[in-house]
Amino acid sequence: MRKEILKPCIFTRRQFLFLSSLGGMAFLSGQRNLSLAQVGTVEKMVYTAKDYSGLLGMEGFSDALLRNHFTLYQGYVTNTNKLIDTTHQMLKEGKASSPEFAELKRRFGWEFNGMRLHEYYFENLGGKGGLEKKGKLFKKISEEFGSFETWEKEFRAIGMMRGIGWTILYEDPLTGKLINFWINEHDGGHPAGCNPILILDVFEHAFMIDYGLKRADYMEAFFKNIHWKAVEKRLG
Numbered sequence: 001m002r003k004e005i006l007k008p009c010i011f012t013r014r015q016f017l018f019l020s021s022l023g024g025m026a027f028l029s030g031q032r033n034l035s036l037a038q039v040g041t042v043e044k045m046v047y048t049a050k051d052y053s054g055l056l057g058m059e060g061f062s063d064a065l066l067r068n069h070f071t072l073y074q075g076y077v078t079n080t081n082k083l084i085d086t087t088h089q090m091l092k093e094g095k096a097s098s099p100e101f102a103e104l105k106r107r108f109g110w111e112f113n114g115m116r117l118h119e120y121y122f123e124n125l126g127g128k129g130g131l132e133k134k135g136k137l138f139k140k141i142s143e144e145f146g147s148f149e150t151w152e153k154e155f156r157a158i159g160m161m162r163g164i165g166w167t168i169l170y171e172d173p174l175t176g177k178l179i180n181f182w183i184n185e186h187d188g189g190h191p192a193g194c195n196p197i198l199i200l201d202v203f204e205h206a207f208m209i210d211y212g213l214k215r216a217d218y219m220e221a222f223f224k225n226i227h228w229k230a231v232e233k234r235l236g
């Protein structure tokens, strides 16, 4: 019987770029163990994943769900760094007009926003108690929407829309107006120049472990844990 010798899977840079261009970046989704060191580049850690373990034990969110979510977030940070490094290398090598470069650049907004939106999301959780009614955020929301309840009704309704994405209360710095938005995936539909105030993740990974398809119950838990002081600080 022939003895099989397993060798580590090492791709050349050319193979890596070819694979990356296939089917929407198979490398990013299925080849997470493929490091840039293996393809001949030096990885620069521009971004570092933040530690949100302080949220563990939060009422209405199991530790299993949160730990899964943290791991997913860390993947976005890793891939954001990889894309920065890889496209920088390609630029230096005169490959910026290649389709491979274009596909990596198209991917970048998705990975970067996947990282940053999760940071906003985790950082607007972990609070106790409702929004202070004498504070500027409560007053501003009430003025913009007619009442706080009207704003909340629309925010929750957007969160219940079918599909995966984000529900975000944005502030338009040019007018001071507050607007609730639905954001597809991570990179589609963000209002240019606007300031994210409150962010709700409505990808299924954010709630299905604990709530199955009961997204409304997840949103109930989300509202109980909003860190309103952190949210209010985001106002311009």
Ligand SMILES: [Fe+2]
Pocket: 069, 072, 118, 201, 203, 205, 206
């Ligand atoms: Fe998420």
